[in-house]
Amino acid sequence: MNEENERPRYLRIADALRTQIAAGELEDGARLPSIPEMVREHGIASSTAQRVINVLVSEGLAIAKPGSGTYVRTWPEKGYMVCSWHRNARGGSPFKLEMEGQGAQGNWDYESRTDRAPGAIRERLALDDPADDRPNAMHTSYLYRRNGRPAQLAESWEPLALTRHTPIVLPEDGPYAGLGVVERMRQIGVRVTHSNDDISARHITLAEAQRLEVAPGEIVLTRTRTYYADTLPVETADIVVPASLYTLKYGTSIWDEPAEERPQSA
Amino acid sequence: MNEENERPRYLRIADALRTQIAAGELEDGARLPSIPEMVREHGIASSTAQRVINVLVSEGLAIAKPGSGTYVRTWPEKGYMVCSWHRNARGGSPFKLEMEGQGAQGNWDYESRTDRAPGAIRERLALDDPADDRPNAMHTSYLYRRNGRPAQLAESWEPLALTRHTPIVLPEDGPYAGLGVVERMRQIGVRVTHSNDDISARHITLAEAQRLEVAPGEIVLTRTRTYYADTLPVETADIVVPASLYTLKYGTSIWDEPAEERPQSA
DNA sequence: TCGAATTTGTGCGTATGTATC
DNA sequence: GGATACATACGCACAAATTCG
Numbered sequence: 208m209n210e211e212n213e214r215p216r217y218l219r220i221a222d223a224l225r226t227q228i229a230a231g232e233l234e235d236g237a238r239l240p241s242i243p244e245m246v247r248e249h250g251i252a253s254s255t256a257q258r259v260i261n262v263l264v265s266e267g268l269a270i271a272k273p274g275s276g277t278y279v280r281t282w283p284e285k286g287y288m289v290c291s292w293h294r295n296a297r298g299g300s301p302f303k304l305e306m307e308g309q310g311a312q313g314n315w316d317y318e319s320r321t322d323r324a325p326g327a328i329r330e331r332l333a334l335d336d337p338a339d340d341r342p343n344a345m346h347t348s349y350l351y352r353r354n355g356r357p358a359q360l361a362e363s364w365e366p367l368a369l370t371r372h373t374p375i376v377l378p379e380d381g382p383y384a385g386l387g388v389v390e391r392m393r394q395i396g397v398r399v400t401h402s403n404d405d406i407s408a409r410h411i412t413l414a415e416a417q418r419l420e421v422a423p424g425e426i427v428l429t430r431t432r433t434y435y436a437d438t439l440p441v442e443t444a445d446i447v448v449p450a451s452l453y454t455l456k457y458g459t460s461i462w463d464e465p466a467e468e469r470p471q472s473a
Numbered sequence: 474m475n476e477e478n479e480r481p482r483y484l485r486i487a488d489a490l491r492t493q494i495a496a497g498e499l500e501d502g503a504r505l506p507s508i509p510e511m512v513r514e515h516g517i518a519s520s521t522a523q524r525v526i527n528v529l530v531s532e533g534l535a536i537a538k539p540g541s542g543t544y545v546r547t548w549p550e551k552g553y554m555v556c557s558w559h560r561n562a563r564g565g566s567p568f569k570l571e572m573e574g575q576g577a578q579g580n581w582d583y584e585s586r587t588d589r590a591p592g593a594i595r596e597r598l599a600l601d602d603p604a605d606d607r608p609n610a611m612h613t614s615y616l617y618r619r620n621g622r623p624a625q626l627a628e629s630w631e632p633l634a635l636t637r638h639t640p641i642v643l644p645e646d647g648p649y650a651g652l653g654v655v656e657r658m659r660q661i662g663v664r665v666t667h668s669n670d671d672i673s674a675r676h677i678t679l680a681e682a683q684r685l686e687v688a689p690g691e692i693v694l695t696r697t698r699t700y701y702a703d704t705l706p707v708e709t710a711d712i713v714v715p716a717s718l719y720t721l722k723y724g725t726s727i728w729d730e731p732a733e734e735r736p737q738s739a
Numbered sequence: 740t741c742g743a744a745t746t747t748g749t750g751c752g753t754a755t756g757t758a759t760c
Numbered sequence: 761g762g763a764t765a766c767a768t769a770c771g772c773a774c775a776a777a778t779t780c781g
Contacts, residue, residue: 215768241746252770257747265531266676273747274778287671291557291725389727404723405553408674408692408716410532412491413484426674426692450674457670457723459557461655481749507765518751526766539766540759 217258220249224259228268228279239269239277267425267451286311286353287454290404290430301387306353315351317379321367322346328364331433331443343367347378350418357419358452363388363444369397388434388442397436404457405431408450419449426450482517483524490525494534494545505535505543533692552577552619553720556670556696567653572619581617583645587633588612594630597699597709609633613644616684623685624718629654629710635663654700654708663702670723671697674716681713692716 214222224240227233240248245256260277263269271277289305306313321342324334328344337343349361363378365388370376375383375391383391389399411425419425430446448455480488490506493499506514511522526543529535537543555571565573572579587608590600594610603609610630617625629644631654636642641649641657649657655665677691696712714721 217768243746254771255769257749258768260747271747272778273776274745276746276778291723399727401727402725404721404725406672406694406721406723407551407719408694410692412532413488426676428672428674428694453673455670455672457556457672457725459668459670459723461665461667483749509765520752521750523766523768524749537766538759539757540764542759542765 216249216251217255217262220245220251220256220259221262224263225266225268233279235279237279239263239279241276267421285454286358286452287456288359288448289456289458291456291458300385302351302359303385311354313351313353314355315349317347317349319345319347319377319379322364324364324366328443331431332364332366332440334366334368345370345376345378357421358448360415360418360447361444363442365442366440369441370395392434392436392441397441399434399436399441402432402434406455411447411449415447419447421449421451428453428455430455482515483521483528486511486515486517486522486525487528490529491532491534499545501545503545505529505545507542551720552624552718553722554625554714555722555724557722557724566651568617568625569651577619578621579617579619580621581615583613583615585611585613585643585645588630590630590632594709597697598630598632598706600632600634611636611642611644623687624714626681626684626713627710629708631708632706635707636661658700658702658707663707665700665702665707668698668700672721677713677715685713685715687715687717694719694721696721 224233233239239260242253242256242260245251245259246253249256260269260271263277264271268280269277270280286309300313300315302315303313322344323337323340323342324332324344324346328334329336332344334343344367345365347363347365349359349363350357351359351361365378367376369392373395374381375394377384378388378391379385383394392399407429408426409429411419411421411427415427416425426449427447428450430448431443432446433443434441490499499505505526508519508522508526511517511525512519515522526535526537529543530537534546535543536546552575566579566581568581569579588610589603589606589608590598590610590612594600595602598610600609610633613629613631615625615627615629616623617627631644633642639661640647641660643650644654644657645651649660658665673695674692675695677685677687677693681693682691692715693713694716696714697709698712699709700707
């Protein structure tokens with residue numbers, strides 16, 4: 208039945224639409240053919256036309272709106288996150304300062320609770336395997352927004368051994384709320400000296416797509432960041448940002464002499 | 474029919490499997506329930522079971538093999554690239570040293586030619602718009618290998634205004650071949666002071682997938698790196714690495730005083 | 740305000756092709 | 761060759777959201 212056409216019909220039709228989008232014939236926000244239209248134009252079944260839409264949506268090229276139609280995705284202007292050269296954030300959060308530096312507004316939601324750190328986190332924080340059931344870490348979930356739109360997710364972990372019974376136990380509460388790890392730790396006499404970042408990328412999960420209000424199938428940059436006070440890990444975080452929205456920026460200084468050796472997380 | 478279950482059945486079943494994978498109950502390479510098995514277990518139609526598989530495969534969590542089954546995706550051992558703290562590479566290439574530090578073998582293919590830098594590259598190198606047709610940059614394409622397997626692609630551009638009539642015009646030829654940008658530039662009295670990296674991610678192109686010998690649909694990390702001698706850009710490169718093979722590592726030092734301002738590429 | 744038409748989303752069932760074991 | 765399993769495609773039904781008269 209397929210004759211010499213190797214590629215399935217639903218992919219060929221998706222290819223054609225993708226090409227039109229790339230060529231600019233279908234601009235941002237343009238309406239794609241509806242399912243009944245595709246059925247008439249190509250002589251396919253409605254379920255096949257539905258798959259065409261699924262492909263484009265899962266690639267992030269289109270947004271489907273039930274009751275309305277499917278539209279070419281309008282890409283927001285790409286922002287960036289400066290990840291190196293720590294900003295001295297006396298009087299404001301690093302995220303907020305970064306956004307304001309770009310002429311945007313930055314704010315965030317969060318939720319903190321004490322928790323038992325899972326194995327991977329214990330390793331990154333150099334925590335011993337716990338003997339009892341008591342929580343050993345403060346776990347905070349963040350949703351950062353840029354101009355009101357979700358921009359970045361983060362799961363942060365801090366060892367309770369360090370912060371218990373201090374005014375900074377809760378990262379987003381108390382006198383030093385929202386100042387960032389470096390500044391908060393300074394308040395209890397812990398001087399953060401450096402951080403290590405591991406960067407990778409993967410497809411977004413459905414849960415993340417919902418929280419970030421982006422299409423499933425989107426690609427996210429994952430950043431695991433650990434702050435150290437010399438050799439002691441004081442915070443570690445899993446950070447997720449949609450690659451379509453942000454670029455990560457790093458700067459590296461180059462000296463003539465080899466840089467001092469510092470602990471790496473891997 | 475949905476009663477109080479908001480989430481569609483095929484997504485709930487996919488969620489359950491995803492959870493099992495995340496929890497380690499289903500290990501790499503483990504066989505997922507086949508379509509007929511899911512039909513029996515959950516009382517769903519085969520086409521619905523098929524959709525469960527589609528979801529997991531499109532998320533990169535599983536690989537479907539017709540005639541055999543669907544298997545949890547086996548991720549190859551992940552390597553890493555240390556991107557910060559420049560290695561003083563007297564006597565070896567940075568890439569080779571990095572790989573040897575990981576107990577792996579590093580080598581590369583390359584191809585150099587003089588070229589006219591396109592607009593985006595001219596901007597990154599702060600080159601004037603050329604008045605004539607003469608080439609203004611040395612353009613080198615790299616394919617790096619780790620233990621003989623393709624690992625990383627790079628397109629490097631150096632301004633000919635800097636290197637013309639010097640022994641380092643050709644990055645991979647002459648007395649200082651293969652030593653890396655920092656060391657080569659030192660040979661002509663140019664002291665590289667810092668670099669800026671912009672990191673993003675996207676789907677691999679077909680051409681890249683073929684050169685890197687990975688599956689199309691794979692995700693790649695893109696890294697645009699520019700080296701500076703103070704304010705003067707001396708090299709810029711577009712680097713592409715499969716996210717399934719490598720993690721990028723960055724280290725950041727934190728001082729009490731704000732770091733010196735340095736040119737950013739954007 | 741209401742209702743009809745449109746459109747996407749989910750799900751069932753069936754048939755056929757093709758790759759693997 | 762036969763059994764198994766995934767991939768594509770058809771056709772149908774209904775739900776839910778949107779649009780518009």
